[in-house]
Amino acid sequence: MTSEREAVSGGLSRPGLRGREAELERLRALVGAVRDGEGGAIALLLGEPGIGKTVLLEETVSIARAHGFAVSQGRAEELHELAPLASLASGLLHGDPPLLSAGDFAHLAGHHDQRIWLVERLAQLIEERSAGTPTLIAIDDVQWADPLSRFALNVMPARLLTSPVLWLLAGRQDPELRGSGPCTTTVPLRPLSDAALAELARDVLGEDVSRKVTDLLDGSGGNPFLAAEMLTGIAATGADAAVPPERLVLGVRGRLAALGPDTLHFLRIGSVLGRAFRLADAAALCGRPATALLGELHEALAAGLLTDDGERLVFRHDLLRQAVYADLAPSVRRALHREAASRLVAAGRTSVDAVPHLLKSAEPGDREAVRLLGTAASDVLPVMPDLAADLALRALELVPPHDPDAFGVGERAITALTRAGRYTRARETGDALLARQPPLDVFARLQSVLGDALWHLDDTHELTRRSTAGLAVVTDPAVSARLTARQALAQSRGRDLAGARRTGERALAEAERAGDREARVVALWGLGEIALNAGDCAAAVEHHTALSAFDAAFLPEEVVARIHLDDLDSARRLLGAAGDTPPRPAMLMWAQGSLNLGLGRLDDAEADLITTERLEADLGVPANLVNVRVLRGWLTLLRGEREAAREHLGIVRAAVADRPNTGNHAAHQYLEALLADADRDHAAAAEHIRSIQRDHPFLRWRLLRTRFVEAVRIALRAGDRFLAEDLAAQAAAHASRNPSVPTAQGIAAHTAALVNGDTKLLERSVQIFLTGPRPLQLAAARADLGHALLSTGDAAAIPALTRAYETYAQVGAGFEAERVRADLDRATTRAGRRTATGPRAGQGWGALTASERKVARLIATGHTNRSAAAALVVSPHTVNTHLAAIFRKLSVNSRVHLTRLVLAEGAAGGS
Structure with a gap:
C-alpha cells in the first residue's frame, strides 16, 4: 500500500x-x-x-x-x-x-x-x-x-x-x-502482531528484517509508535548499536542524551506547559528572552522532538512529552507548575491558563492559589458547575483550618456544590465549617446558604430548624430576609399554610426593605408554592407573575400557575415569548407539556414529557422524573397500553426509592391507584388514594385538582362511599377557592353528581366545562352523562356519548373511546354510526400519531428540525422527540429513508 x-x-x-x-x-x-x-x-x-x-x-x-x-x-x-x-x-x-x-x-x-x-x-x-x-x-x-x-x-x-x-x-x-x-x-486498537511489526520494519528499513531487529522490536510491546521510534534508531545507527529502552520512553532517553543541557532544560520546561506551548511562555519560565532560546529550539526541532504549527510549539507525540516530563523529579514538577502559574498571571493571562498548573502544584496556605481557584470557580459556575465545585473544594482545602478566610471560601464551595446538584456534599461541607464554631454572623450566613441544598434534599424539617437557628443570631438585614424566606418555603410543605403565608409576606417585606435580590426571589417563590398548596390559583398566579417579572428563570412557574387558573391562552403566549435561550429549558418543556395536556394534545404532551426527561438526564438532575413518568403512565392507560404503564410505574418506584420525598410518594401512589383500578383491584386502588389523602394532605390541590373525578370513580368502584364523599368535598372546597376557574367548578359539579347519582348535576358540569378550555374533562363529563341517561332510556344519551367518543378518538385516548363506544353501541342500533378507531398499530405508518405524521412529512420535504418546529409552532426539542419516535416506529435510520417512505405512503394514498 x-x-x-x-x-x-x-x-x-x-x-x-x-x-x-x-x-x-x-x-x-x-x-x-x-x-x-x-x-x-x-x-x-x-x-x-x-x-x-x-x-x-x-x-x-x-x-x-x-x-x-x-x-x-x-x-x-x-x-x-x-x-x-x-x-x-x-x-x-x-x-x-x-x-x-x-x-x-x-x-x-x-x-x-x-x-x-x-x-x-x-x-x-x-x-x-x-x-x-x-x-x-x-x-x-x-x-x-x-x-x-x-x-x-x-x-x-x-x-x-x-x-x-x-x-x-x-x-x-x-x-x-x-x-x-x-x-x-x-x-x-490492540498491539500489532509480529507479522505487522515485520512489515513495518520492512517499510522503514527497506530490506529483510534480521532476527536481531525482530528481537529488538519485541520491546515495543506491539505499540506502533514505539516500534517506529526504535526502527528510526536502527536505521540511523544499525541494529548492533540499538539498546532496547523501557517501554513507555522507548528511544527517547537515548535521543535526549545527545542534546545539549540547555536544550534539555528547555524541553523539560515545555513539557510542564503541555503538549503544545508558546515559545514566549517557555522563555518566561526559563528566565530568558525568547531570542536567546533559538539555538535550543532549532536543536529540538532537528531532533524530531518538536514541531512548529505557526502559533505554538508542539511535542510530536504525547508519549514524547510524557517521557521528558517523567524525567523530572516530582518536587521539581510541582515547583515548575507553580512558577508557571505565577508567570502566566504576571503576563496577564486568565485563570483558564493558570489554574491547571495550580491544581498540580498549590500547597496549603497558598493565598494566590486560593484566590485564583475561587475566581475560576466563579467564572465557570454557570456552564460547568461540576468543575466549579471541584475548584471551589480545592480552594477550601488550601485554606488552613483556623484561617478566618475559610468561611468565605467555604460558602462559595457550598454554592457551587449545590448548583452542581451535589447536595449531600454541600451539606457535609457546611456542617464541617459550622463545627469550627464561626462568629455568629458567619453562622447565620452559612445556615442561609445551606438552605438550597436542604430544600433539594427534601429535608424541610432541617431547613426549618436551621433557618430558625440562624434567625436567632443574625444581625444583617439581608441575611435575615433570606432566612425568613427559606423558612416560608419550608413551611409551604406543612399543614399550617395560613401561618406559612404570613411568614412569606414578612420575608418579602424584609427583602424589599433590605434591597436583597436573593431574599426577594425566595420569598416570592415560597409565597407561590404556599398558594398552590392551598389551592388558591389566583394568588399563585399573582406571586409567580411577580417572580418571573423579577427573574425570567421562573417563567415556567408562572406558566404552570396560569394553567391551573385555566388561563391557557396567556400560558401559550408566555411560552411563545420565551425566546431562543430560556435559562431552564427542561422546566420550560415541563410547562409546555402541562399546557398540551390541558388542551388535550396528548401526543405533543407526551413528546414534551419525554423531552423534559431527556434534558434533565443530560444535566444529571432528574428533578421531574417521577412526575413525568406518572403522567406518561396515565397517558398510556388512556390509550389502553397497560404494559407500557407498568414500565413507567417500575421507573417511578425506583426513583421514589432514591428520592423518597412527600411529593414523589404521593404521585407514585396515584399511578399505583390507576394501575390497580385498571387491573380491577378496586380495593387496592382505593387504598392508594387513601394514602394520598392521609399522608399528604397539602398535595390534594396540586395532585388531584384535575384528577378528582378519577379518584371518586375509584372510591365508588371500591364501595368506599366515605372516601368518595371526602374527595367530592375537597373538589367543592377547591372550587370555592377558585370561583373564576371553570375546571374547578366543573369538577366540583361532576364529582358531586357521581357521589349523589344526580343527572342534573352532570348536565350542569357539561355546561360548565363548555365554558372552559379542557376537552378531556368535558369528554369525561359527557361520557358519564350519557351513561346515566342511557340507564333511564333517555334518547339524549346518544349525542352526549357520540361527542365524548369523538373527543377521545380525536385526541388518541383509544381505551376511553372504546369504553364510551360500548355504551354508544347499546344506545343505538344504527351500526353505520359506529366509527371505531381500533388500537394503533405498533409499527409502520399506522403507528404514527397525528403530530408525528406532520413532522415526518415536513422532514421529508427538506425541513430541518428547527424549521419544522417553526412551521408547527412547537419547540425544536419536541420535533426531535417526535422524530426519534418516527424512526423507531418506521424502522428507518436516516432522513433519506424517511423521505422515501413518506413519498411511497403518499403515492399509496396514505393519510
Whole structure:
C-alpha cells in the first residue's frame, strides 16, 4: 500500500497503518454508509498512547474528504479543562470550510452559561450545514476534552443521528456517550502482531528484517509508535548499536542524551506547559528572552522532538512529552507548575491558563492559589458547575483550618456544590465549617446558604430548624430576609399554610426593605408554592407573575400557575415569548407539556414529557422524573397500553426509592391507584388514594385538582362511599377557592353528581366545562352523562356519548373511546354510526400519531428540525422527540429513508 509506505517515510508521527487493515475497512464502510444516506453514526477509536489512533483518524479523514465529506478536525489538550468548548471548537472553527463561522461561535460563546441551549443550537447549526453534504467531526485525544465539550459530545451525537454526520472520536478510554446505542462503532486498537511489526520494519528499513531487529522490536510491546521510534534508531545507527529502552520512553532517553543541557532544560520546561506551548511562555519560565532560546529550539526541532504549527510549539507525540516530563523529579514538577502559574498571571493571562498548573502544584496556605481557584470557580459556575465545585473544594482545602478566610471560601464551595446538584456534599461541607464554631454572623450566613441544598434534599424539617437557628443570631438585614424566606418555603410543605403565608409576606417585606435580590426571589417563590398548596390559583398566579417579572428563570412557574387558573391562552403566549435561550429549558418543556395536556394534545404532551426527561438526564438532575413518568403512565392507560404503564410505574418506584420525598410518594401512589383500578383491584386502588389523602394532605390541590373525578370513580368502584364523599368535598372546597376557574367548578359539579347519582348535576358540569378550555374533562363529563341517561332510556344519551367518543378518538385516548363506544353501541342500533378507531398499530405508518405524521412529512420535504418546529409552532426539542419516535416506529435510520417512505405512503394514498 503506497500511502502506508509514504506515511511512514513522511514522518515519525505517522508510523504507518500496518496491521490496521481490518479496522480501516470498518471505518471505510462507516464513511460509505453515512455518505449513502443511512443516517448518522459514531466511531470510537480506543487504545493506549502510541497505538495508532491518530494515524487511523487522519486516514479516515482523508477517506471522508475523498468521498465528498465536509470535515471538522480538532484535538483536546490536557491543560485546557477550564476553556469552555475549547476541544470541540478546535475542530468546528478550522474545517475547510469550517462548520462554524467565527460569528456563529461568538454568538454561541455569548450563551455559554446555558448548556442545554448551546448544545441544541450547535446541533441545529450542524444539522443545517450537513443537509446537503455529509459531515465528519473528528476529535483526537478526547480523554482531555474540557467539561463543556464532553457534555456536548455526550448529547449532540444522539441529536444528529437522523442527519448524515459521522463522529470520529479517538481516546485512551471509552467516553461512555449516553444515548449513542446501536449507531456507535467501537474500534479498539490492540498491539500489532509480529507479522505487522515485520512489515513495518520492512517499510522503514527497506530490506529483510534480521532476527536481531525482530528481537529488538519485541520491546515495543506491539505499540506502533514505539516500534517506529526504535526502527528510526536502527536505521540511523544499525541494529548492533540499538539498546532496547523501557517501554513507555522507548528511544527517547537515548535521543535526549545527545542534546545539549540547555536544550534539555528547555524541553523539560515545555513539557510542564503541555503538549503544545508558546515559545514566549517557555522563555518566561526559563528566565530568558525568547531570542536567546533559538539555538535550543532549532536543536529540538532537528531532533524530531518538536514541531512548529505557526502559533505554538508542539511535542510530536504525547508519549514524547510524557517521557521528558517523567524525567523530572516530582518536587521539581510541582515547583515548575507553580512558577508557571505565577508567570502566566504576571503576563496577564486568565485563570483558564493558570489554574491547571495550580491544581498540580498549590500547597496549603497558598493565598494566590486560593484566590485564583475561587475566581475560576466563579467564572465557570454557570456552564460547568461540576468543575466549579471541584475548584471551589480545592480552594477550601488550601485554606488552613483556623484561617478566618475559610468561611468565605467555604460558602462559595457550598454554592457551587449545590448548583452542581451535589447536595449531600454541600451539606457535609457546611456542617464541617459550622463545627469550627464561626462568629455568629458567619453562622447565620452559612445556615442561609445551606438552605438550597436542604430544600433539594427534601429535608424541610432541617431547613426549618436551621433557618430558625440562624434567625436567632443574625444581625444583617439581608441575611435575615433570606432566612425568613427559606423558612416560608419550608413551611409551604406543612399543614399550617395560613401561618406559612404570613411568614412569606414578612420575608418579602424584609427583602424589599433590605434591597436583597436573593431574599426577594425566595420569598416570592415560597409565597407561590404556599398558594398552590392551598389551592388558591389566583394568588399563585399573582406571586409567580411577580417572580418571573423579577427573574425570567421562573417563567415556567408562572406558566404552570396560569394553567391551573385555566388561563391557557396567556400560558401559550408566555411560552411563545420565551425566546431562543430560556435559562431552564427542561422546566420550560415541563410547562409546555402541562399546557398540551390541558388542551388535550396528548401526543405533543407526551413528546414534551419525554423531552423534559431527556434534558434533565443530560444535566444529571432528574428533578421531574417521577412526575413525568406518572403522567406518561396515565397517558398510556388512556390509550389502553397497560404494559407500557407498568414500565413507567417500575421507573417511578425506583426513583421514589432514591428520592423518597412527600411529593414523589404521593404521585407514585396515584399511578399505583390507576394501575390497580385498571387491573380491577378496586380495593387496592382505593387504598392508594387513601394514602394520598392521609399522608399528604397539602398535595390534594396540586395532585388531584384535575384528577378528582378519577379518584371518586375509584372510591365508588371500591364501595368506599366515605372516601368518595371526602374527595367530592375537597373538589367543592377547591372550587370555592377558585370561583373564576371553570375546571374547578366543573369538577366540583361532576364529582358531586357521581357521589349523589344526580343527572342534573352532570348536565350542569357539561355546561360548565363548555365554558372552559379542557376537552378531556368535558369528554369525561359527557361520557358519564350519557351513561346515566342511557340507564333511564333517555334518547339524549346518544349525542352526549357520540361527542365524548369523538373527543377521545380525536385526541388518541383509544381505551376511553372504546369504553364510551360500548355504551354508544347499546344506545343505538344504527351500526353505520359506529366509527371505531381500533388500537394503533405498533409499527409502520399506522403507528404514527397525528403530530408525528406532520413532522415526518415536513422532514421529508427538506425541513430541518428547527424549521419544522417553526412551521408547527412547537419547540425544536419536541420535533426531535417526535422524530426519534418516527424512526423507531418506521424502522428507518436516516432522513433519506424517511423521505422515501413518506413519498411511497403518499403515492399509496396514505393519510
